[in-house]
Amino acid sequence: MILITLYSMVLLGGTTGTVLMARLMCKSKSQSMIAMIVLNIIVLHSILLVSLPFRLSYYIFEVWEFGSFLCRLVSSIIYGHMYFTIVFYVAIVILRLLLYFKKLQMQQLQKYHVVVLSIVIWTIGSLVFWPILFLQYGVHPSYSEQQRCFEFYKDLNRRELIILNYSMIVIMISTVVILFLIQMSIIVQLIKALWPDMWAHQDYRAQIKSFFFLLVIVVCFIPHHVFRVHFIKNYSEIDNSELVIMKFLLL
Template sequence: MEPINTTALPNASNTEQGHCKGHCRMILITLYSMVLLGGTTGTILMSCMMFKRKSQSMIAMIVLNIIVLHSILLVSLPFRLSYYFLEVWEFGSFLCRLVSSIIYGHMYFTFVFYVAIVILRLLIYFQKLQMQQLQKYHVIVLSIVIWTVGGVIFLPILFLQYGIHPSYSEQRCFEFYKDLSRGEFIILNYSMIVIMISTVVILFLIQMGVIIQLIKALWPDMWAHQEYRAQIKSFFFILVIVVCFIPHHVFRVHFIQHYSEIDNSELVLYNEIFVALTTVCCLDMVCFIGGVIH
């Protein structure tokens, strides 16, 4: 795939560079504002609730990791909102790359922790793992492994490799799609798409099978059983992945193939919206609080 010649296409430069105009900017501003407000509220309330309960279960510790991830993302959102309000990036290239890396790092780390919760509960359901065997140091080790492996794999790629295209401007940000002209990033993107979609499909089918089994066994009082409620919570995590992450990855296939075509340059704007949709998972804690109160 050949890189875009921005010099030869001055009339399309704003669109090509992902510089959102009109309705696209309003969608992004609305979406990020909603996530910032709702995500901050949910994160604070969930943190206070967990602090009061002082729960040290493995699931609770993984949720704590998710809260940390959400907090990091939420801190970066005002910078994005500033850019879409002012239409100019005023914080330098270093912070642009950092903020850009955070949104992708947040998505993949959150995905891994969601999957960890689902798999743990499935293992417990199929009696491959006993809750009594899970101790605090197990989840600490698991968290360290996930953060370390994820940091070693993703952060150097996202932060050190993305953003080196010569056409990047100091006054523009979030234009790192131009690096998709490089073969290694095309392979990386396709690999992540296949891994995420395959994992979600497999877990979705297994989880639905478990829930159907429990409904048949416990009907009509299934909500009175903790095991059923636990599996529904696991299904909630899968649903968040399907709603927030999968649309971005499905659209990414089309985007990689066509973003450099002049006639389809508006795909850059749509890509920004799908990227913003991944941040909606920060509202998961609001849903949890609502569920717990209910």
């Protein structure tokens, strides 16, 4: 019941928010690099929302009727959404840092540069992420024996998947922490240099926006990864009910 309520709220609130974001993008007709990357994030949100009715159907009827392939696809979408969103947020922060340190000039960044960047992220991410989920997850015998889905945590008894999960956690958290420290350092420097009129300067406002993107990652995604370490260390097939519920709540 908790998961049904949670996913229903996410579907309703997410659909409303995504529609509003899309309308604002259409009205503004902005073709800036940030707007183009935000457009990618809107697409990611839309894909996630399309997958949620399948999850709701499973939790309501407690049976999966859509086959193994769709089970893996819907399961992978929620993780794909999370990691692709993080990558696009990080891309925004890094681009703004490069502009701040004069490694890039705004005049050099054309629309096609961001389009190419988006294509590269989608392509590399898909080539790395999707094969891992489709080939390494969902091999537990219970998936073929029963009409079950979203129980890929049962595969975490395999050493290679434990190593893979820990590697992803370390890379993700390390990247965010390093960028967060750099961002904070820049903001402190700008406050010292521009006080008390820092809000009147575009550089300061741009760095605050980047800080906001990092804050979203820290608040929304870091807790999930911290708990995943706890989940992997303590999960067992004998007594796992509380851990599994918490795992789903943090997805």
